[in-house]
Amino acid sequence: MSKLDSKIPEGPMDRKWTDHKGHIRIVAPANKRRIDIIVVGTGLAGASAAASLAEMGYNVKAFCFQDSARRAHSIAAQGGINAAKNYQNDGDSTFRLFYDTVKGGDYRSREANVYRLAEVSANIIDQCVAQGVPFARDYGGLLDNRSFGGVQVSRTFYARGQTGQQLLLGAYSALMRQVGKGAVKMYDRHEMLDVVVVDGKARGIIARNLITGEIERHGAHAVLLCTGGYGNVFFLSTNAMGSNVTAAWKAHKRGAYMANPCYTQIHPTCIPVSGTHQSKLTLMSESLRNDGRIWVPNTLEDAQAIREGKKKGSDIPEADRDYYLERRYPAFGNLVPRDVASRAAKERCDAGFGVNKTGEAVYLDFGAAIERYGKLEANIHNIENPSPEKIKELGTAVVSEKYGNLFDMYENIVGENPYLHAMKIYPAVHYTMGGLWVDYNLQTTVPGLFALGEANFSDHGANRLGASALMQGLADGYFVIPYTVGDYLADDIRTGPIDTKTAAFDEAEKAVTDRIDHFLNNKGTKPVDDFHRRLGKVMWDKCGMARNAQGLQEAITEIRQIREEFYRDVRVPGSASEFNQELEKAGRVADFLELGELMCMDALNRNESCGGHFREESQEMDGPQKGEAKRDDANYAYAAAWEWLGEAGKATLHKEELTFDVVKLTQRSYK
Amino acid sequence: MKLTLKIWRQKGPKDKGKIVDYPVNDVSEDMSFLEMLDVLNDDLVRKGEEPIAFDHDCREGICGACSLFINGEAHGPGRMITTCQLHMRKFKDGDTIHVEPWRAEAFPVIKDLAVDRGAFDRIQAAGGFVSVNTNGNLVDGNALPIPKADADTAFDAATCIGCGACVATCTNSSAMLFVAAKVSQFALLPQGKVEAKNRVLAMVEQMDKEGFGNCSNTGACEVECPKGISLEHIARMNREYLAASVTKE
Known part of the structure; x- marks a missing residue:
């Protein structure tokens, strides 16, 4: 067991970052011109890092597989971004945001990183405002806030339901400003296919030009991976179709440890799967749970009748409905955290109470809210003895005002009017808390290789709070890496340009072309998606919302079988020297097939339940908390960092013990 | 079926x-x-x-x-x-x-059905930004109140997803709606006012260089825009452009 050095600075929590920034080495302006940095990925973390580093004077090359940097998947985030501004005068502070994030992560994140995140959160809002990001404002022209995800303050800044889009376009505009100046060279439609390590340091990447198929070598003094999460290992997720683990996985295979890969966030309110053709799942904002009540029928007969289309939800009388969240968690009801709500839905559907033809859906019902708001409106407008129809009409108008865009989206996808029929929802994979292990400086275990945003593991522990992903991406890119990368690069001011005509680049390029050749010459019978779909099913069934040792062991065996068959029987048409989307997918799925096994190994190792990771063996067996997740701080208060040992399924575990100097560990209870 | x-x-x-x-x-x-x-x-x-x-x-x-x-x-x-x-x-x-x-x-x-929309990125790089560097010492976000109506209209313009439906729909292959959305977003906000003249001139110049056609006000782009971006933004850009052209130094 090697010891991971997290490089957490000495000193009191609230001084660490300031002191660290004041003491680490920096690169003088004239020397920055001699240093090249590669940034892979142009989402919030990548675009903000690339723009900031170019502004400082470094030579930056930015890569994205999309046709434009603006399309990175950060664009799809809906709800908002947290910041400890305390504009609402509700007692918010850096400490409270820090505390909420550590607790929300079920005490599996690194305190010092989270404190820094909370500390720079306020700067992010100022930066974005200065860039012209059109945040929501109140009638006084000041920034508006809303509350989110069960915390007790209102600290979420938003731009209607498109906060991710507006923040990303802000970062993208900063990036394009540098592209226009020539300070960033932009490589869109380029996919990174390997990291090149020279004398133990990351010195470049191998990338494929997705239009021409050309394999390119790019040298640099540091490589930043801002490549997002790996939720698509489940095939169906709320991630974009192209979101993948390839960059992070290649880094892992070149020596970067992968930390806590089993931590997956499964979001409770998504539109259910409608059939085998399904390509992705659509999230419905968490805010719906403020007014919607979640239920399934009380009896298996009713559930079956609904699945067969003989009954509708509205045919089930109130007394025959099981509002299971309100029943199990009277204190929090429908507003329990994401992990708890997701598991409860699965439990009911597994028991046979699901309400769509696949048996995997529960109702999210606004009937009660419509009636409540309708009566309120009738009072406001002095309507005496309103008819039920009038109440419904008035209430529907209120619900439409609050959630209209989400109801429209639902109707568009499902083809059913959610004002008349209760919505059907089911949990879906949404975010991955695990990722490349990084120290306080965001450096992986490979010197010169850094990981930012969702691609790293450090800030969200075992469960991420709503509106914190955007905060972390921008914190890392705007306010952390510009300082910490300088400390590393201070040694490189005399290095000169990185030569790409070396054995290390030769070897990396050959590995890339060999693999491409294998796929194209394989002449199998099944398309890539066939294997991806099967992998996703294994992961969802056995390494999804609930996991147990037997299932995880079976999953490992099944993943190995699928992987073996994939290499033997996959068919990838076309050639290497053209725009070839099947070839792109093949490379990504090959990496998912290795990552999936490591996720199962990690889940198997962690015989406790924490946050998004629920081990059936580790739950409260009796008392008022019966059936709830049971954390094991004595044995598992560590980050599990896995080292690649040359082939899939072989990895060594390194533990970073998590110490909590400020926050006291308690059980999360929502009863 | x-x-x-x-x-x-x-x-x-x-x-x-x-x-x-x-x-x-x-x-x-x-x-x-x-x-x-x-x-x-x-x-x-x-x-x-x-x-x-x-x-x-x-x-x-x-x-x-x-x-x-x-x-x-x-x-x-x-x-x-x-x-x-x-x-x-x-x-x-x-x-x-x-x-x-x-x-x-x-x-x-x-x-097949995939096209190169890199022209949009180049138009953006020509001026679709506010020139502010990353800086941890900026003024507080609330030090700059912005009337809600302006913020909301700027947001409406900013919802453009850069898909290019406006160009594909236009009988002249004009990119006016795309460019206007960005020009308009910044023209409506105090942060964007400082560089407003240069921005509109530079973005329109780049748009012309890329080979997009002229606008003949048919309004088809607005109808097909998946985000419903209004023709009013084109009118605002035209005003901005005219003013910038006659007052530039």
Whole structure:
């Protein structure tokens, strides 16, 4: 067991970052011109890092597989971004945001990183405002806030339901400003296919030009991976179709440890799967749970009748409905955290109470809210003895005002009017808390290789709070890496340009072309998606919302079988020297097939339940908390960092013990 | 349902393209249009044929990657949606559906239905930003109050997803709605005022260089825009441009 050095600075929590920034080495302006940095990925973390580093004077090359940097998947985030501004005068502070994030992560994140995140959160809002990001404002022209995800303050800044889009376009505009100046060279439609390590340091990447198929070598003094999460290992997720683990996985295979890969966030309110053709799942904002009540029928007969289309939800009388969240968690009801709500839905559907033809859906019902708001409106407008129809009409108008865009989206996808029929929802994979292990400086275990945003593991522990992903991406890119990368690069001011005509680049390029050749010459019978779909099913069934040792062991065996068959029987048409989307997918799925096994190994190792990771063996067996997740701080208060040992399924575990100097560990209870 | 697809196939940027017929069976009305193409591609790969290339990513109407011209309409039938949000229940059993890429000189075809929209990035790089560096010492966000109506209108403009439906729809292949959305967003906000003149001149100059056509105010772009971006933004850009042209130094 090697010891991971997290490089957490000495000193009191609230001084660490300031002191660290004041003491680490920096690169003088004239020397920055001699240093090249590669940034892979142009989402919030990548675009903000690339723009900031170019502004400082470094030579930056930015890569994205999309046709434009603006399309990175950060664009799809809906709800908002947290910041400890305390504009609402509700007692918010850096400490409270820090505390909420550590607790929300079920005490599996690194305190010092989270404190820094909370500390720079306020700067992010100022930066974005200065860039012209059109945040929501109140009638006084000041920034508006809303509350989110069960915390007790209102600290979420938003731009209607498109906060991710507006923040990303802000970062993208900063990036394009540098592209226009020539300070960033932009490589869109380029996919990174390997990291090149020279004398133990990351010195470049191998990338494929997705239009021409050309394999390119790019040298640099540091490589930043801002490549997002790996939720698509489940095939169906709320991630974009192209979101993948390839960059992070290649880094892992070149020596970067992968930390806590089993931590997956499964979001409770998504539109259910409608059939085998399904390509992705659509999230419905968490805010719906403020007014919607979640239920399934009380009896298996009713559930079956609904699945067969003989009954509708509205045919089930109130007394025959099981509002299971309100029943199990009277204190929090429908507003329990994401992990708890997701598991409860699965439990009911597994028991046979699901309400769509696949048996995997529960109702999210606004009937009660419509009636409540309708009566309120009738009072406001002095309507005496309103008819039920009038109440419904008035209430529907209120619900439409609050959630209209989400109801429209639902109707568009499902083809059913959610004002008349209760919505059907089911949990879906949404975010991955695990990722490349990084120290306080965001450096992986490979010197010169850094990981930012969702691609790293450090800030969200075992469960991420709503509106914190955007905060972390921008914190890392705007306010952390510009300082910490300088400390590393201070040694490189005399290095000169990185030569790409070396054995290390030769070897990396050959590995890339060999693999491409294998796929194209394989002449199998099944398309890539066939294997991806099967992998996703294994992961969802056995390494999804609930996991147990037997299932995880079976999953490992099944993943190995699928992987073996994939290499033997996959068919990838076309050639290497053209725009070839099947070839792109093949490379990504090959990496998912290795990552999936490591996720199962990690889940198997962690015989406790924490946050998004629920081990059936580790739950409260009796008392008022019966059936709830049971954390094991004595044995598992560590980050599990896995080292690649040359082939899939072989990895060594390194533990970073998590110490909590400020926050006291308690059980999360929502009863 | 059973459908006949007539799809544009083109091997590469310099090759000649043609329409190819594909019958598809067992299409479920719950499928999105792109899922229907996934099923067709799956089938083509199994048969040893080349699948159809098309751009797509988020599949929830926000990334702006998907871009098909379906039965003569950008993003197909339906308003305020992208192709990934178009569902097969909009079609009838037995329908014939024509699928083509965006057609514009400034958007050359890469392969089949995928086109190069890099011109939009270059227009953005010419001036679609506020020149502010990353800086931890900026003034507090609330030190700059912005009237709610201005912030809301700026947001409406800023919702542009850069898909290019406006260009594909326009009889002149004009990019005015796209450029106006960005110019307008910043023109409405105090942060953008400082560089307003240079911005509009530079972005319009780049737009012209890229080979987009002129605007003749037909309004088709507004109708087909998946985010419903208003023609008013084009009017605002024209005012900005005129003022900047006559007062520039």
